[in-house]
Amino acid sequence: TLGGRWAYVELGWAGYWAWDPVENSSFMPWLMATALLHSLLVQDKTGHLKRLSIILAIAGFFMTFFGTFLTRSGVVSSVHSFAESPIGPNYLAYLAALMLISATIFAFRAPSILPSDTEKVWGVSRESALVMTQFLLISFGAIVLIGTLFPIVSEWLTKQRISIQAPYFNMFAPWVGLGIIFGIALGNLLRYGSNAMPNGKRIILSSIAFAIPVTVFLVYFGNVMDSPSTKNLIAQLVGLYLSSWAIGCLIGDLYYRFVEIRFKYALFFKRNLGYFGGWVAHLGMMIAIIGFMGNYRGLEHVDTVKAGESFTFHGHRFEFLASGIEPRQKDNATNYTAPVKVYQGDKYLFELDPAQSKYPTKDQVFNEIGINGTFWQDIYLVLVDFNKTDGKSATFKLYINPTVRFVWLAIVIICLGGIIALFDRYRGNKSRDVVAGEWETSK
Incomplete structure (x- = not known):
């Protein structure tokens, strides 16, 4: 991470x-x-x-x-x-x-x-659901191992290195993600040693309804309809809906556990801290999958502009300030900075300062990225090149990266879930659940 x-x-x-x-x-x-x-x-x-x-x-x-x-x-x-x-x-x-x-x-x-x-x-x-999850993880591990080692093995056998690129891995990753969604959604509703699913039908059906407005919300604010192809759009709509449905199943399961214990929260967390830690981690995983969906609609654009001029892309205007490239000393590096103001319509949003850094002991130039945006998307600006004579023109590469911040948030939530579960083990408590007035195993 x-x-x-x-x-x-x-x-x-x-x-x-x-x-x-x-x-x-x-x-x-x-x-x-x-x-x-x-x-x-x-x-x-x-x-x-x-x-x-x-x-x-x-x-x-x-x-x-x-x-x-x-x-x-x-x-x-x-x-x-x-x-x-x-x-x-x-x-x-x-x-x-x-x-x-x-x-x-x-x-x-x-x-x-x-x-x-x-x-x-x-x-x-529940144990069969966990076994299926293990099967997915182990299978994907084998797929990644094959793709990683294939260039080495091919070179050893044929004296020619055959490279395996991202499309190979991306061919399998969505299906693994789909399996994880169903495993998390249904696995949390099942119980150990039994096919009983307390309130399962009610939770699944209500989650189907819950997922509709959540998906509409994500589609609208995440600009999903801007997807570059119909195939990518369909993949995102399916992924967002199923992820929202799984989140609904998680929320429904937690709610009915509270109902069964008559909303005695202190007692619930005392007895079920391990379960709750796993619940938080699984919620984080669903948020991560929603974040990964943004990769289907990322946009990029390259433009060369003179100082004082602007270019527009994806509803934003980017103004390269008239001052041009500004050499700025930072620690032991000289940053050749291109200040760019970002507008949405006539509304000023923020300034980005992409730069190229030059160190006195290195011939190589390093990029300093300009990143800003909202929770829903990052505006990511790279200074590709500039006029070395007067610094009054520059070439920029712009990326629009949707829902990247969902991924960073999800990682924090997953780690938080792990910490919560560790506290349960530290205390030596056994997580339990109330079913029909009795505590039953809930992990």
Whole structure:
């Protein structure tokens, strides 16, 4: 997340995730760790998935070191990777030994690791929903791993490196997101060891209605109708509606849990802090998916203007001030800044100061991005080039990035949910739920 934020504000390509090999190397351990978290929930409540939990723990641990290998060895082409290092072969041998030792120990110990109820037949229940979530995460992890390693393997086999670009990953990501939406929406309504879904029909139907005005709200304020193609528009409408429906299911489930305990909030949070932490994290995930939808309608524009002149794009006017390029000293760098005032109609909004930075010890020029906007969209301005003689003309690249701030907000909410759940574990409380006047397992 921090790497994505850094890339967004520093690199000047207006994105936060490019499926770069080094980015993927940090993403794969996260997928395994998230799958492990859901596996441990099932193990804690039912005694099942013990072996899978161990496998996921080994995989997550291994992927962390493997990501370090990809980053430090220089075997992948990435703006984030280090130069080729002689440590690569030694580190690879360490990884092989790590995997061999882990696999050997698991092979010897696995037969003695049995579920508490070997006769249990799984049906529709919360644990089955969690297993499906794990399947999605593990499958997507395998897809990312294949795409990341394919250039290396192809070069080894054919002496020609075949690069895998973002379209490969983006072909699978929406379907994984769709599965996660249904998993979160329905999984929270189910209970462990039972296909019972207390108030489930009522919640699902009311959420179908709830999602309609929420989707209209998101479409209107998010300018979704400005999508560049019908295909992108349909994808966004479906994604926004289903995400809104899932949020409605989350809210409905929480509401009826309050109803069952007669709105005794203190008692609810005392007994259900772990559940509430997961609820917050899942809400954050839905907000993140809404934020990701903005990638379908991002816009970009390149224009060259003289000082004192303006250009217009997407309902905004951008005025390059008559003063032209202004050299500004900042720390040990000289920033060649292009001050630009932004208007919507005749209304002044703010000033952006994109720049090119020159350091005395470096020949390379670095971009300083001008970013501002609203909660619904970022206006992202890059100074591409300028007249080095008098600084009175400049070329700008403008990006309109919808709902990026939803993503940053979602990450904070997900982290907050994790912290809340950790407090429940710290206190040693078992999360419970009131069903028919009795506390039942609710995680």
